[in-house]
Amino acid sequence: MFMGKRWRWLVAGTLCLLPSAIVNAAETGLKSASTFLSEDLKKREADETANPGMLWVIEGEELWNKIEDGAGKSCASCHGDAKASMKGVATRYPAIDPASGRLLNLELRINACRERHQGKVVFPYESEELLALTAYIARQSLGMPLKVNTDGAAAPYYENGRELFYLRQGQINLSCAQCHEDNVGRHLRGDIISSAIPAGYPAYRIEWQTLGSLHRRLRACSLGVRAIQFPYGSEEYLSLELYLAKRAEGSHIEAPAIRK
Amino acid sequence: MALVPARVSMPSEAKKGDAIEIKALVRHPMETGYRVDSVGQPIPRNILTRLTVTYNGVRVFRMEMHQGIAANPYLLIVLRANKSGELVFTWTGDQGTVITERKTLTVT
Amino acid sequence: MAGAAASSSEASSSSDEAMAVITNGAPVKRGRVTLTIPGVAENGLSVFTTIAAESPMTEADHVKEIHIISEKNPVPIIASFFFTPAMAEAKVATNIRLAASQKVTALAVMSDGSLWSDEKDIVVTIAACIDGG
Numbered sequence: 025m026f027m028g029k030r031w032r033w034l035v036a037g038t039l040c041l042l043p044s045a046i047v048n049a050a051e052t053g054l055k056s057a058s059t060f061l062s063e064d065l066k067k068r069e070a071d072e073t074a075n076p077g078m079l080w081v082i083e084g085e086e087l088w089n090k091i092e093d094g095a096g097k098s099c100a101s102c103h104g105d106a107k108a109s110m111k112g113v114a115t116r117y118p119a120i121d122p123a124s125g126r127l128l129n130l131e132l133r134i135n136a137c138r139e140r141h142q143g144k145v146v147f148p149y150e151s152e153e154l155l156a157l158t159a160y161i162a163r164q165s166l167g168m169p170l171k172v173n174t175d176g177a178a179a180p181y182y183e184n185g186r187e188l189f190y191l192r193q194g195q196i197n198l199s200c201a202q203c204h205e206d207n208v209g210r211h212l213r214g215d216i217i218s219s220a221i222p223a224g225y226p227a228y229r230i231e232w233q234t235l236g237s238l239h240r241r242l243r244a245c246s247l248g249v250r251a252i253q254f255p256y257g258s259e260e261y262l263s264l265e266l267y268l269a270k271r272a273e274g275s276h277i278e279a280p281a282i283r284k
Numbered sequence: 285m286a287l288v289p290a291r292v293s294m295p296s297e298a299k300k301g302d303a304i305e306i307k308a309l310v311r312h313p314m315e316t317g318y319r320v321d322s323v324g325q326p327i328p329r330n331i332l333t334r335l336t337v338t339y340n341g342v343r344v345f346r347m348e349m350h351q352g353i354a355a356n357p358y359l360l361i362v363l364r365a366n367k368s369g370e371l372v373f374t375w376t377g378d379q380g381t382v383i384t385e386r387k388t389l390t391v392t
Numbered sequence: 393m394a395g396a397a398a399s400s401s402e403a404s405s406s407s408d409e410a411m412a413v414i415t416n417g418a419p420v421k422r423g424r425v426t427l428t429i430p431g432v433a434e435n436g437l438s439v440f441t442t443i444a445a446e447s448p449m450t451e452a453d454h455v456k457e458i459h460i461i462s463e464k465n466p467v468p469i470i471a472s473f474f475f476t477p478a479m480a481e482a483k484v485a486t487n488i489r490l491a492a493s494q495k496v497t498a499l500a501v502m503s504d505g506s507l508w509s510d511e512k513d514i515v516v517t518i519a520a521c522i523d524g525g
Contacts, residue, residue: 064430064440073293073307076356079286083311086287152286214434214517230435231518233313233355284435284518303480316489318466344478347486352462352470354438354487364449364480 054272055208057218058281069282077159077228077280080152080235084160087153097142099157110164114277118266120177127181127262130158131237149256155235159226162279169276170223172269181259185267188260194251200264215284221272222265224281235280238265286311290385292373297390298365308335308359310375310383316351332357332377339389340369349377365391407461407497410468414459414499415507424508425458427498436490436516443498445482445508449475455482457501464494490516 058069068074088099088106103109118129121136128136134157135146147154174182189200203212204220211217225238232240239256242264246253254260290310298304310332317329329351337345345361363371368391375383411420425445433439447455454477460470470488482500490496497511 062430062434065434068440073291074309074358074360076309076311076358079288079291079309079311079356082288082291083286090287228356230438233437316466339478342478344476346474347484348472348474350467350469350471352460352465352467352489354489358485358487360442360483360485362479362481362483364478366478 054219054221054275056221056224056275056278056281057216057283058224058278060209060216060218061282061284065282065284069278075228075280075282077226077235077282080156080159080226081163081280082160083152083156084158084163087157088160092144096144099137102141106160106164110161112165112168114162114165114279115168115171116173118178118181118262118269119173125177127178127259127266129238129257129262129265130161131239132257132262134158134161150237150240155226155237158237159235159280162226162277165277166279167276169274170221170269170272172266172273174266174270178266181263181266182270184260185263185265188264189267189271194246194249196249196251198249200245219272220268221275222268223272223275224278224283226279227281227283229283231284241283289383290373290375292371292385292387294363294371294387294389296388297392300365300367300391302365303362304365304389306337306361306363306371308361308373308385310335310357312356312375312377312381312383314349314351314353314355314357318351330378330381332375332381332383334376335359336374336376337361337363338372338374339363340367365389367391407463407468410461411497411499414457414501418505418507420499420507420509422509424502425498425500425510427460427496427510427512429496429512429514431512431514433490433514433516435518436492437518438487439490439514439516440485441488441496442485443473443483443500443510445500447482447502449477449479449482451477452503454479454503455500456503458482458484459499459501460488461497461499462488462490462494463496464492465490470496490514492516 072078091098114130117133118127121128131149131154138144139146192199200220203217207217208219209216222238226235228235239261242261243253292308294306295304312332315327315330319327321327331351332349335347336343347359369389371387371389373385425443428442429439443458445455445458447453455475458473462468462470473484475482493515495511495513497509500508
């Protein structure tokens with residue numbers, strides 16, 4: 025099994041060197057939770073007029089263009105039309121921020137922009153505004169394959185993320201891998217275990233009855249095994265997010281996905 | 285309140301007599317009043333109770349909602365295209381909530 | 393009522409009461425209206441539901457009202473829809489919450505006063521309201 029993982033990375037690594045190679049989820053062997061949804065929910069996810077997550081995408085579009093207090097800059101002031109400028113952006117996050125040298129995900133990157141270039145107070149993690157902007161920006165990469173960089177300054181985060189993925193945690197003493205590698209496709213309560221591909225986030229989770237971030241979902245997983253829940257935006261979850269994104273390289277962005 | 289609390293999807297043009305599908309999504313938690321928060325305090329009820337649709341000023345459809353409608357309510361209805369004009373969707377509910385969305389329909 | 397989980401017999405009698413308010417005791421026939429919901433709800437917090445009633449939707453002959461009634465929810469009437477002949481079809485789709493496995497009824501009131509219904513049983517694997525979120 026250990027040999028199998030290494031072999032998969034070797035193949036994926038080789039394929040990445042071929043410019044025309046399109047690695048999709050089926051080739052990586054990973055299964056998105058979207059594939060396990062009922063027909064009703066699959067249709068709902070694909071239908072922009074019915075997917076409740078789209079309410080946050082349209083909100084994000086409004087926020088993108090909005091100049092607060094009638095002064096200063098909006099996102100559009102620098103980035104113009106998001107459909108053009110943000111295309112592909114979500115596929116390469118989390119990424120190292122050159123200015124601080126830290127790993128940032130999309131949420132933290134939005135806040136970094138807000139603080140540095142707009143001179144504004146950051147949005148709290150999981151606030152409606154941050155969810156909306158993240159959903160809007162992620163949506164501009166719909167259908168595009170995940171491709172994060174794990175070299176250089178990102179390497180230690182990637183290694184930490186991998187360790188966390190395989191670490192048994194909590195009172196229930198389970199690692200991420202034990203569900204999301206060993207038991208993909210099997211039932212857990214009313215849900216079917218997926219391969220934990222992050223490409224659907226921020227996602228509308230029916231249990232939450234609202235849109236939520238990947239870190240919210242990771243916190244729910246930590247709670248599920250009765251382990252410590254790290255804070256939103258923590259280095260632990262950022263490292264895990266990077267590992268999950270690299271592991272699912274080639275999987276297509278499907279945000280905002282519908283989850284149960 | 286959200287900047288864009290609702291989204292109505294429907295064709296902008298139709299021929300007279302056409303049956304057109306209208307899909308409406310509105311952002312609202314539809315808090316039932318039965319839930320308690322993490323310290324055991326009841327979360328107060330806060331739901332939308334009504335959606336009214338008018339077409340050229342005349343009410344053509346109404347939906348009365350209760351706690352049993354899922355959060356971020358979705359509705360699909362089928363209207364007959366008659367004359368060009370404006371459709372107004374008005375959601376009302378607890379705490380004086382009023383959400384309005386307008387769409388224009390051109391009928392040839 | 394807040395926080396009270398209705399027992400099975402209380403729940404079904406309150407859905408009967410809700411039906412009685414609408415029907416006023418008049419007879420309800422099966423047919424002319426079709427309720428479409430899954431046999432198993434993946435999550436009781438949001439169940440996709442479609443109701444369609446056969447009708448020419450003319451001034452003389454149209455569907456006036458459609459009601460969705462729950463057997464086990466704390467509030468028996470889930471929603472009521474009021475139509476006019478301006479609507480091309482007596483059809484609605486929405487997402488409902490279901491507190492437990494139960495029978496769901498669609499009740500249609502026609503312009504001639506006649507009453508029609510359809511009912512479906514649905515298994516709910518993760519309940520809504522009663523679980524307390």
